[in-house]
Amino acid sequence: MKNRRVLLKLSGEALAGEKGTGFDEAICRDVARQVRTGAQAGTEVCIVIGGGNFWRGRTSERIDRVRADQIGMLATVMNAIYVSQIFESEGMETEVYTPFTVGAMTKLFSKAEADRDLKAGKIVFFAGGTGHPYFSTDTGAALRAIEMEADQILLAKAIDGVYDADPATHPEAKKYDTVSLSEVLEKQLKVIDLTATALCMENHMPLAVFGLSGENSIENALRGQITGTVVTAS
Numbered sequence: 412m413k414n415r416r417v418l419l420k421l422s423g424e425a426l427a428g429e430k431g432t433g434f435d436e437a438i439c440r441d442v443a444r445q446v447r448t449g450a451q452a453g454t455e456v457c458i459v460i461g462g463g464n465f466w467r468g469r470t471s472e473r474i475d476r477v478r479a480d481q482i483g484m485l486a487t488v489m490n491a492i493y494v495s496q497i498f499e500s501e502g503m504e505t506e507v508y509t510p511f512t513v514g515a516m517t518k519l520f521s522k523a524e525a526d527r528d529l530k531a532g533k534i535v536f537f538a539g540g541t542g543h544p545y546f547s548t549d550t551g552a553a554l555r556a557i558e559m560e561a562d563q564i565l566l567a568k569a570i571d572g573v574y575d576a577d578p579a580t581h582p583e584a585k586k587y588d589t590v591s592l593s594e595v596l597e598k599q600l601k602v603i604d605l606t607a608t609a610l611c612m613e614n615h616m617p618l619a620v621f622g623l624s625g626e627n628s629i630e631n632a633l634r635g636q637i638t639g640t641v642v643t644a645s
Contacts, residue, residue: 416455416529417633418537418556419446419565420548423464423490425623432464439494442567442629443501446534449633450503455529456633457559458536459552460494462486480544487548488513491538504533510542522558529559549607557614564611564618565632566602571622572639573602591645592618602642611644618642 421442428435450456465486468479488509495505506528508520517538518524528535540551556564575598576584592612595602602608602620611618621628621639631638 416457416559416561417563417565418552418559418561419456419458419567419629419633420552421458421460421494421567421623422569423461423486425567425569426460426490426494427464434464434493436497438623439497440501442494442623443498443503445627445629446498446633447501447503448630450532450534452634454633455532456534457525457529457555457561458491458494458534459548459555460487460490460536460538461548462490465489477544480546483548484511484539484542487540488517488538491536492516495534495536498534504531505536506533507536507538509537509539511539513539525559546606547604549603550610553603553607553610553616557610557616561616564616565629566618566620567623567629567632568620569623570620571625573600573620573642575600587640589641589643591643593645595642615644617644 424431426434426438428438446456462483466483491507495507498505507517508525509517510520512519525535537555540546540548541554552564573587573590574584578584590600592608596608602618619632619637619639619641621632621637625638628638
């Protein structure tokens with residue numbers, strides 16, 4: 412069954428491709444193509460992008476944690492502005508919202524305005540996380556998905572689902588077709604961080620995890636066809 416409204420969470424590193432930093436335009440254009448297909452089919456899509464292709468955590472003990480997190484927030488703003496422009500070049504209308512003012516480059520977050528944009532067929536980007544330090548982009552994505560009353564959070568990752576161990580170091584690791592949020596917490600499966608997991612559990616927000624590199628993986632996920640792992644809200 413097709414989702415009415417979803418929040419798509421993309422990792423910055425995945426958009427960087429093999430370069431590991433910055434952007435791989437071919438990957439970004441492929442993401443845009445797939446989202447366009449889903450949007451044309453009637454799915455309302457909002458997007459959160461991590462900032463790991465520019466900044467990940469504290470790179471030096473000389474940098475204060477609050478400042479480090481602020482740099483990370485700005486990295487997500489750069490990502491959203493860039494990717495939104497790729498989407499625009501592929502024929503979509505977009506808006507970028509942040510929880511703090513970024514001059515005239517983004518719009519200050521308003522649920523009512525974002526809701527109108529989604530209903531009008533625009534692709535809405537939420538950047539800047541929660542606007543506060545000590546919260547990850549996972550938590551920011553969960554918060555926005557709940558606020559916007561999304562049907563599901565779609566997590567496009569470098570890995571193609573949820574495993575009971577890291578498949579990179581444990582070749583025998585088992586992939587889950589379905590797992591509950593309570594099991595994610597109990598088994599520490601690291602789908603999203605603890606704060607985001609608790610927020611999704613409390614608000615009954617289901618997720619799906621799939622590999623970004625899979626052929627038409629986003630397009631399929633927007634249709635409700637998950638080839639990775641479905642994470643139920645129980």
